[in-house]
Amino acid sequence: MKRSELDLLYRSLDTSLTPGERSRLDAALLRDQGLREEYERLMHLRGLVEGQESPAFQAGFTDRVMERLATESAAGPVSNSTAEATHDFQTALSLMFRRMAVAASIAAMLLLTYNLATTGNVSFTASFGLTEELYPEDLYDARIALETEGAL
Amino acid sequence: MREDALKDAALVDAARDGSEDAFRELVERHKDRVASVVIRMLGNTADAEDVGQETFIRFYRGLRGFRGQASVGTYLTRIAVNLAISELRKRRRRSIIVPLAVPGRDRNEPEADYADPRASAEYDDTADRIQQALQELKPEFRSVIVLRLMEGYSTKETAEILGIPVGTVLSRLRRSQEKLKRLLLYSNRELVHETV
Numbered sequence: 001m002k003r004s005e006l007d008l009l010y011r012s013l014d015t016s017l018t019p020g021e022r023s024r025l026d027a028a029l030l031r032d033q034g035l036r037e038e039y040e041r042l043m044h045l046r047g048l049v050e051g052q053e054s055p056a057f058q059a060g061f062t063d064r065v066m067e068r069l070a071t072e073s074a075a076g077p078v079s080n081s082t083a084e085a086t087h088d089f090q091t092a093l094s095l096m097f098r099r100m101a102v103a104a105s106i107a108a109m110l111l112l113t114y115n116l117a118t119t120g121n122v123s124f125t126a127s128f129g130l131t132e133e134l135y136p137e138d139l140y141d142a143r144i145a146l147e148t149e150g151a152l
Numbered sequence: 153m154r155e156d157a158l159k160d161a162a163l164v165d166a167a168r169d170g171s172e173d174a175f176r177e178l179v180e181r182h183k184d185r186v187a188s189v190v191i192r193m194l195g196n197t198a199d200a201e202d203v204g205q206e207t208f209i210r211f212y213r214g215l216r217g218f219r220g221q222a223s224v225g226t227y228l229t230r231i232a233v234n235l236a237i238s239e240l241r242k243r244r245r246r247s248i249i250v251p252l253a254v255p256g257r258d259r260n261e262p263e264a265d266y267a268d269p270r271a272s273a274e275y276d277d278t279a280d281r282i283q284q285a286l287q288e289l290k291p292e293f294r295s296v297i298v299l300r301l302m303e304g305y306s307t308k309e310t311a312e313i314l315g316i317p318v319g320t321v322l323s324r325l326r327r328s329q330e331k332l333k334r335l336l337l338y339s340n341r342e343l344v345h346e347t348v
Binding site (some may be wrong): 006010011014015041042044045046048049050051052054055056057058062064066068069072100 | 162191205212300
């Protein structure tokens with residue numbers, strides 16, 4: 001089964017083909033058993049989906065809509081616009097946060113790579129650009145101090 | 153068809169002028185179409201009823217801006233499907249798994265009042281499986297199946313309702329059908345066509 005012929009088969013079910021495409025598909029269907037089986041499967045699937053009963057709302061739907069309309073009209077039209085504005089703001093905030101998070105992650109990765117490359121030292125502190133810090137205690141030799149004081 | 157459009161246009165005009173009865177009649181005339189779209193998109197849940205009501209509330213608020221370029225039915229379908237997609241995205245964000253409610257099966261949901269003319273266990277079973285398979289599709293894919301195959305809109309109309317190019321509808325239809333085929337035909341021997 002050729003991919004291009006399978007494409008034609010799918011397209012033929014939802015849009016009109018050119019005469020050339022139609023004759024190519026017809027010829028392929030005559031020749032190819034696999035394509036014919038695929039056509040049967042698709043038609044069966046579509047039959048199942050299309051044959052479903054239409055669902056409906058529970059009785060009294062129209063009354064409930066009219067009641068809600070009356071309630072909301074009494075509350076004034078502001079409530080809807082406020083709700084929409086809040087929703088828009090939340091969406092915009094969420095979108096902005098995502099963009100910032102992506103940009104910050106990229107910047108952090110670049111910084112880590114730069115630090116590792118420039119220090120030539122693969123360590124946790126090097127990756128964050130930290131130097132190996134020396135504390136006074138590291139320089140202070142207790143033995144020398146004790147000797148000076150005559151304790152040793 | 154033309155008569156329906158004229159009647160709708162007259163009702164829209166009257167509703168715009170403040171006639172509550174005219175708007176009530178519009179709801180009555182189009183509620184089944186809206187129900188069909190939102191329940192197929194969301195399952196038969198309380199959310200579906202809310203989205204259905206919201207569809208008509210938005211329509212009412214937008215009456216002044218409604219120019220009649222699309223039919224009332226198509227316009228309402230557009231609102232309904234967009235609200236349903238939005239609701240599905242909210243559900244996904246909240247990570248709430250909304251159980252599929254099949255009429256009379258979910259104790260938390262009131263039973264829908266539509267009668268199944270083919271009320272047999274076999275039919276219910278197939279309908280459940282199809283509804284469950286639909287829920288496996290992402291909202292943008294589910295919407296093309298609902299509009300094109302279940303509601304019977306043409307590919308062009310589906311594209312217009314969803315505001316996407318025809319080519320996108322075709323590619324989404326293909327991917328959706330491939331997934332439905334895997335879910336319904338290959339995983340379930342009883343549903344496989346005799347010739348397959």
